[in-house]
Amino acid sequence: MVMTCSLMIYAALEHRIRQSLRQKDLSFPDMKNKSSQNPTARWVFLCFSGIHELSVGDETPLIINLQPPQQTILEALGKRYLGIYS
Structure with missing residues (x-):
């Protein structure tokens, strides 16, 4: 049950990031350093590891x-997240 909930949260975050990047016309570099509007949640988590x-x-x-x-x-996720990291 815990694993199922974890995967649901993971998928929801990935969907929200992708949707927000498309709506705000932003892009995020993928593993090959190409601009993308469809990053995986795993890649985003890895990119945030040095903060x-x-x-x-x-x-x-x-x-x-x-x-x-x-x-x-x-920026794609909104003011709430910017407030946490500022």
Whole structure:
């Protein structure tokens, strides 16, 4: 049951990313570094692996190593996701 729920969430996220990229006319580089509007969720997850949160004391945490392709996905997903990563 857990695996089924996980796959449903995975597929829903992939669908949402692809749909948003098409609607906003954005593209994301695929594994061969070609522009694509149909990235797999696995590829998007791998591209987000180098992002870190830097916290110093009570100050607001900073997101470091955010690259333009990752910014494209965040723009496609909307303000809520941009707020988390800004």
